[in-house]
Amino acid sequence: MGGSLLSDKEPNNRLIVVSNRVPSPKGAGGNQGGLAVGVMNALQKADGLWLGWNGEIDGDNNAQLSHYDFDGVRFATFPITEHDHKTYYTGFSNEILWPLFHYRPDKVEYSRESLDGYLRVNQRFARHIKPLVEPDTRVWVHDYHLIPLGYYLRQTSVDAPLGYFLHIPFPPWDVVRILPEYEDLLRYLTSYDLIGLQTEIDLKNLRDCMVMALDARDLGDNVLEVEGRRFKIAAYPISIDVNDAQDLAKKGEQSATGQRLKRSIGDRPLVIGVDRLDYSKGVYKRFQAFERLLENAEHQRGNVVFIQISPPSRTDVHEYAQLRSTLERVAGHVNGRFADYDWTPLRYLNRGYGREAVFGFLRQSRVALLTPLRDGMNLVAKEYVAAQDPEDPGVLIISHLAGASWELKDGALVCNPYDIDGVSDMLEQALAMPLEERKLRWRRMMDVLETNDIHNWSQNFLAELMEMKLANSASQ
Structure with a gap:
């Protein structure tokens, strides 16, 4: 993940990227995934901070953030407990959402304990992010591990532009409603200003779910309204450098x-x-x-x-x-x-x-x-x-x-x-x-x-996030 730093930084505009895991500087020369390659450029151009789980297991639920700089980007990480790893990560994220979103309900292993862990860790993410948000901050949340995060940030009075990008498929209505709390999951998504998906099929599936489950109003131009809140959904196929x-x-x-x-x-x-x-x-x-x-x-x-x-x-x-x-x-x-x-x-x-x-x-x-x-x-x-x-x-x-x-x-x-x-x-x-x-x-x-390279992908998403936030602010 090489790259220069400060020559083309955006003035007075901060970006916080949030994902389940963050790339370790120890493994920087390794085979980084699409998410890592995809957002580093955006973070390098902004006054960027990447926040997430450091991959370590710790018994302390109150562990504070650890900060380090790497390749022109600031990182903030924290450990999670063994129980949270079992319920939030292994349980709800990878034994429930992963198979469900990949159209494999036969592999879903649902439990309320896993759901509780999933929500608890998302709340912890929100608590870590809240003090870092400044008046010009944008927050960009990534992937299925953190769907409720936008909701919990709004609950803490964060009014920053919130964007969300789903890297995996979004399934159709009849698959989504296999999940007992599917309506809550969809409602959490409405807290974001912009929801990005990979393909037009994913976009159609999400729109159908919002209409069927939450009576969403389609206002045109991919803008939906649920319970008085407007948000945009759009396809942004991720690419490469x-x-x-x-x-x-x-x-x-x-x-x-x-x-x-x-x-x-x-x-x-x-x-x-x-x-x-x-x-x-x-x-x-x-x-x-x-x-x-x-x-x-x-x-x-x-x-x-x-x-x-x-x-x-x-x-x-x-x-x-x-x-x-x-x-x-x-x-x-x-x-x-x-x-x-x-x-x-x-x-x-x-x-x-x-x-x-x-x-x-x-x-x-x-x-x-x-x-x-x-x-x-x-x-x-x-x-x-x-x-x-x-x-x-x-x-x-x-x-x-x-x-x-x-x-x-x-x-x-x-x-x-x-x-x-x-x-x-x-x-x-x-x-x-x-x-x-x-x-x-x-x-x-x-x-x-x-x-459509990776630079266009991130620039287009973040530009549209700001447009949607401004439109929401003007309508309030």
């Missing part, structure tokens, strides 16, 4: 790690998947599609290599430990069936790599196979496109259930991840695609990324 991605990819390819991969692959075409270990990513079906390719295309045996990188996550959740075992078993099955003494078709890597290394891997890959069963955006798809050599670009295969497919559909091969035969056929098409078609498809996708 294209120049940074290109630089990282070139460095990664030439690095010792990149050259080691090149030697191990030789002249064979490389297929790559990069996903955090999660059931929403569709890796199990992806392995099945690759196995089907080897069944049907004998000329690919001994030739194509598939590398799947899946860093572990939420290791304290049983579902994830079970998924890891399943993927290890399937990878072993595929290799046991097809491998030869000089060729291992499927390399399943259950570990993380630094950003430079990953971008170098992406640049060397003829095909990116990204087939989530549901995904808010999938920034790896955009990173893959930006990482390519313009003279010899690879092919992106993306699930039509990933938000990125809407922006990249004119250049990518868009698949249904549940169609094993279809994904297998698409893999064969991608591996055989001639250079001129690959260049044409890549250029179409790059045009999208260069038009």
